[in-house]
Amino acid sequence: MAHHHLLASSLLTAITSIHCFTSPSHLHHLNAHINHFNKQLHSTPFDLDLYDDGRDLDSSSNPFQPSDSDQDLSSPLAQDPSTKLILGINKYSHDTTLCAANALTGEVLFALSKERITRKKHDGGNTAELVELCLDQLELEVDSIVKVVMNNHHHRILPFVEANPDHMEWEEGLGINDGKEDGYSDEYNLLTFVQDKMEMSHHLAHAYSAAAQCPFDTGMIVVMDGMGETFRTMKIAQEKKDSTYVSDLTLCEEHGCDVQFVPADIHERAKSSYFDWREAESVYTFKKDGKQLVVKPVFKRFTGENTPPTLYNHGFENMDSLGAVYSRASSHIFGDWNACGKVMGLAPWQGHVWNTDDSEQITTKMPSDPILQGNVYDEVDIDKSSMMGLPFISRTDPDMFDDEGDMIRSKRYDFDDDDFEEIDLGQDENSDEDDKITKQLPLNVALDAIGLASRIQTDLESVGMDFVKHFKEKTGEKNLCLAGGVALNSVLNGRLSRELGFENTFIPPYPGDDGIAVGCCAYGLYGKCESTSPPLWDSALSPYLGPMPTDADIMEAIEAAEPWLDVTTIRNETDRIDMIVNEIASSGVVALYTGRSELGPRALGHRSILADPRKKGLVRFINEFVKKRESFRPFAPSALAEEASNWFDLGEYATACNNNVSPYMSITAQVKKALQKQIPAVTHVDGSSRLQTVTAEAEPFYHRLISAFYKLTGVPMVLNTSFNTLKSEPIVETPKNAIRSFLSSMGSIEMLVMGDYVIKRKQADVRRLLGEKGKTGMLSQPLFPVRSGAANYKSTFSADKDSMTDPKTLVQIPDRPMHNEKDGGWFELIDDFEGQLLGMCDGTSTVNDMISYFSAISEEEGSEEGKKAKQFTEEDQLLVENILRRLIRLYDHTMISW
Ligand SMILES: *[C@@H]1O[C@H](CO)[C@@H](O)[C@H](O)[C@H]1NC(C)=O
Numbered sequence: 030m031a032h033h034h035l036l037a038s039s040l041l042t043a044i045t046s047i048h049c050f051t052s053p054s055h056l057h058h059l060n061a062h063i064n065h066f067n068k069q070l071h072s073t074p075f076d077l078d079l080y081d082d083g084r085d086l087d088s089s090s091n092p093f094q095p096s097d098s099d100q101d102l103s104s105p106l107a108q109d110p111s112t113k114l115i116l117g118i119n120k121y122s123h124d125t126t127l128c129a130a131n132a133l134t135g136e137v138l139f140a141l142s143k144e145r146i147t148r149k150k151h152d153g154g155n156t157a158e159l160v161e162l163c164l165d166q167l168e169l170e171v172d173s174i175v176k177v178v179m180n181n182h183h184h185r186i187l188p189f190v191e192a193n194p195d196h197m198e199w200e201e202g203l204g205i206n207d208g209k210e211d212g213y214s215d216e217y218n219l220l221t222f223v224q225d226k227m228e229m230s231h232h233l234a235h236a237y238s239a240a241a242q243c244p245f246d247t248g249m250i251v252v253m254d255g256m257g258e259t260f261r262t263m264k265i266a267q268e269k270k271d272s273t274y275v276s277d278l279t280l281c282e283e284h285g286c287d288v289q290f291v292p293a294d295i296h297e298r299a300k301s302s303y304f305d306w307r308e309a310e311s312v313y314t315f316k317k318d319g320k321q322l323v324v325k326p327v328f329k330r331f332t333g334e335n336t337p338p339t340l341y342n343h344g345f346e347n348m349d350s351l352g353a354v355y356s357r358a359s360s361h362i363f364g365d366w367n368a369c370g371k372v373m374g375l376a377p378w379q380g381h382v383w384n385t386d387d388s389e390q391i392t393t394k395m396p397s398d399p400i401l402q403g404n405v406y407d408e409v410d411i412d413k414s415s416m417m418g419l420p421f422i423s424r425t426d427p428d429m430f431d432d433e434g435d436m437i438r439s440k441r442y443d444f445d446d447d448d449f450e451e452i453d454l455g456q457d458e459n460s461d462e463d464d465k466i467t468k469q470l471p472l473n474v475a476l477d478a479i480g481l482a483s484r485i486q487t488d489l490e491s492v493g494m495d496f497v498k499h500f501k502e503k504t505g506e507k508n509l510c511l512a513g514g515v516a517l518n519s520v521l522n523g524r525l526s527r528e529l530g531f532e533n534t535f536i537p538p539y540p541g542d543d544g545i546a547v548g549c550c551a552y553g554l555y556g557k558c559e560s561t562s563p564p565l566w567d568s569a570l571s572p573y574l575g576p577m578p579t580d581a582d583i584m585e586a587i588e589a590a591e592p593w594l595d596v597t598t599i600r601n602e603t604d605r606i607d608m609i610v611n612e613i614a615s616s617g618v619v620a621l622y623t624g625r626s627e628l629g630p631r632a633l634g635h636r637s638i639l640a641d642p643r644k645k646g647l648v649r650f651i652n653e654f655v656k657k658r659e660s661f662r663p664f665a666p667s668a669l670a671e672e673a674s675n676w677f678d679l680g681e682y683a684t685a686c687n688n689n690v691s692p693y694m695s696i697t698a699q700v701k702k703a704l705q706k707q708i709p710a711v712t713h714v715d716g717s718s719r720l721q722t723v724t725a726e727a728e729p730f731y732h733r734l735i736s737a738f739y740k741l742t743g744v745p746m747v748l749n750t751s752f753n754t755l756k757s758e759p760i761v762e763t764p765k766n767a768i769r770s771f772l773s774s775m776g777s778i779e780m781l782v783m784g785d786y787v788i789k790r791k792q793a794d795v796r797r798l799l800g801e802k803g804k805t806g807m808l809s810q811p812l813f814p815v816r817s818g819a820a821n822y823k824s825t826f827s828a829d830k831d832s833m834t835d836p837k838t839l840v841q842i843p844d845r846p847m848h849n850e851k852d853g854g855w856f857e858l859i860d861d862f863e864g865q866l867l868g869m870c871d872g873t874s875t876v877n878d879m880i881s882y883f884s885a886i887s888e889e890e891g892s893e894e895g896k897k898a899k900q901f902t903e904e905d906q907l908l909v910e911n912i913l914r915r916l917i918r919l920y921d922h923t924m925i926s927w
């Protein structure tokens with residue numbers, strides 16, 4: 030023991046003076062990995078000074094004390110047991126979503142997309158889990174559901190998918206939901222006992238999602254998306270007088286409307302064509318007169334299914350709707366039909382000039398022939414030749430490959446502009462040169478992609494503007510609602526709302542297919558215009574409709590990760606806001622988790638990552654380290670609504686809506702020229718910004734927060750991005766997701782504020798690990814590192830072109846707070862030595878035991894006596910450093926704690 034203690038206390042001095050070793054041969058394999066390993070340690074540079082923070086080891090360092098007050102176990106969203114529910118559901122397709130309203134009052138009680146629980150972006154398939162969670166949160170039994178309205182734009186649900194279990198399997202096998210899942214035959218999915226079940230057509234559901242909640246009584250609704258319902262589905266139901274299905278065709282029978290169809294002879298064509306036809310763009314008008322909402326179709330363009338509908342996702346990228354053509358550009362550039370937002374983010378780089386180090390200039394080239402031109406209401410010309418052939422991602426660009434010939438996927442679209450100043454990430458000085466953040470020039474592949482993105486964006490804007498303008502004149506309507514996936518294009522939305530002279534524009538925060546559930550629910554409430562219908566929604570729905578985390582949920586999540594967290598409870602909101610604002614103003618990145626989650630793809634403040642809009646370097650930092658996405662992508666500001674017109678060119682439209690132009694981040698505007706340099710982190714390369722306006726009425730807490738930042742800095746906005754740090758995961762839902770995401774950012778998010786709790790990452794406590802003198806002079810014993818739970822190991826070998834093998838050891842610890850289900854949660858160890866150490870962390874060995882064990886192995890000769898007497902050699906120091914580095918790394922990844 031005495032030896033151990035001597036060893037431990039000499040370590041602190043020994044290690045701080047160690048910089049570089051020549052490695053003894055038997056430890057060579059360990060040392061070889063250290064460079065590799067340094068790169069993964071941005072957040073915890075190995076510098077013992079960092080750990081010596083003058084804390085008194087004898088006192089408890091963590092002020093977080095879980096309250097032991099009686100916990101009320103009932104859900105904060107619990108309803109009276111007699112409550113009856115109407116459900117709106119988007120199911121079996123992508124973006125499976127549920128929306129539940131009180132059948133009597135019309136109040137929307139709960140809405141959630143399946144992706145938030147399964148953690149798979151745009152997850153589709155059945156609704157068993159969602160229905161169960163909804164009833165659980167509302168504390169209602171399944172028989173409280175009295176009516177269900179739903180849509181699946183692939184196939185009819187009641188007579189087809191759910192009528193035959195084979196069809197369900199087939200639907201599942203379409204691959205929309207990337208794999209198999211349970212729950213199809215579950216009662217929570219089928220809801221067989223509900224008598225009143227019906228379906229509605231796709232664009233009509235989009236239309237209802239906007240019309241039913243927009244804050245004005247008349248107007249027109251423009252729906253544009255990738256693909257809607259098929260014509261034959263609507264026609265057959267109409268002819269059969271199928272009362273379980275409502276579409277534009279049945280509405281017109283009821284209300285007598287005069288619809289323009291494109292093609293004009295769609296009824297004839299659909300009888301004889303080999304494939305079916307699908308909704309591409311639709312226009313409706315609506316009217317609310319106190320009690321009733323009447324929606325009438327005005328215009329419908331259909332696009333042929335040009336390829337067999339059994340292709341993946343219905344072959345929709347071969348269709349000719351505006352949304353599908355745009356989506357094709359997304360597939361072509363990013364290999365993902367659903368990355369249209371990234372295409373929109375690329376487009377403004379068109380025309381940008383980069384100076385290379387050799388003082389050459391590089392720039393982009395936009396394809397000169399339009400992809401889209403003409404009139405939606407007459408004939409659109411579509412030329413997809415610039416999107417034919419192999420998509421960019423599979424092309425050979427020499428810059429995209431590393432020395433080994435492997436594609437560097439992350440490099441493809443990693444570039445930023447010329448103005449780039451180097452930023453200090455606070456790394457330790459012995460990190461490699463290549464870790465320094467310097468300007469990145471676009472690869473050829475990116476230049477091509479920018480040209481294409483800009484082409485499709487330009488075309489969408491000109492064709493879309495012309496289309497909406499035409500129907501504004503034709504209908505004479507003064508107010509505009511937008512829905513369908515194309516309404517996620519905030520650049521087009523901004524132009525439509527500012528340039529066409531509409532008095533008001535309303536775009537729900539979920540114009541995509543998550544909004545289908547809201548539209549179905551609205552139809553369930555108001556579609557039949559009966560005297561028993563509940564009162565109409567009198568204002569826009571709150572977007573915060575997800576499950577309500579309780580304080581107990583938050584505490585449970587914190588306790589599960591307690592060894593890795595420093596938690597402070599700050600109940601005083603003013604103090605908490607000051608702390609957040611000061612952190613942001615000093616370049617820290619803060620994650621905010623409050624209350625119920627937002628429905629829709631954007632973080633509207635309840636699941637947000639906030640940063641300083643004045644710091645340009647943060648764009649790269651957040652893209653690269655926090656969100657792990659490409660560096661070209663811009664960030665959006667949340668601005669005080671009353672200050673917005675001082676900073677952005679909003680036109681007259683701003684006055685009409687009292688500056689609250691964009692409560693759901695649906696609109697892009699230009700930052701005033703003179704102010705662009707002041708807020709570079711939220712100003713895109715073309716001077717635009719996708720802003721969100723925040724009012725004190727809608728979001729009092731955030732309004733106070735931004736006001737405090739304004740007071741401190743003179744800038745009335747913060748950079749606001751959604752809280753998800755794991756690649757391709759949706760926004761965090763539960764407190765547990767939030768902590769996992771926070772820890773996985775490896776320190777690049779400085780602070781997580783969740784309810785009253787201000788949470789920081791706790792540095793590995795090396796002094797406690799080694800055992801050391803506390804302030805009171807007492808010696809503390811070295812602590813026993815312990816694994817976070819049962820560990821599984823596996824090894825993989827990959828042969829490269831020289832037929833060498835590259836052995837990897839992987840570990841999986843499902844109980845660790847950073848465990849990620851994706852890929853089974855396997856984590857790559859640096860080497861077998863790290864695995865051996867992890868194996869020894871069973872709570873029975875101190876670090877000194879480990880050191881003794883491994884130094885005994887390394888000494889082939891010498892008696893026990895001889896070893897004890899032996900001097901502390903360089904070899905020992907190296908071994909100790911290797912052990913400590915690995916233990917700290919294991920701690921940082923929440924594999925072990927002590
Ligand atoms: C919160 O703290 C501020 C000072 O930081 C104080 O003025 C205020 O009264 C406190 N609020 C409450 C509710 O205690």
Ligand SMILES: *[C@@H]1O[C@H](CO)[C@@H](O)[C@H](O)[C@H]1NC(C)=O
Nearest residue numbers: 633634667721723728731749
């Ligand atoms: C993020 O956007 C939402 C939208 O209303 C806003 O409420 C919130 O203020 C923003 N987050 C912050 C704290 O700025």
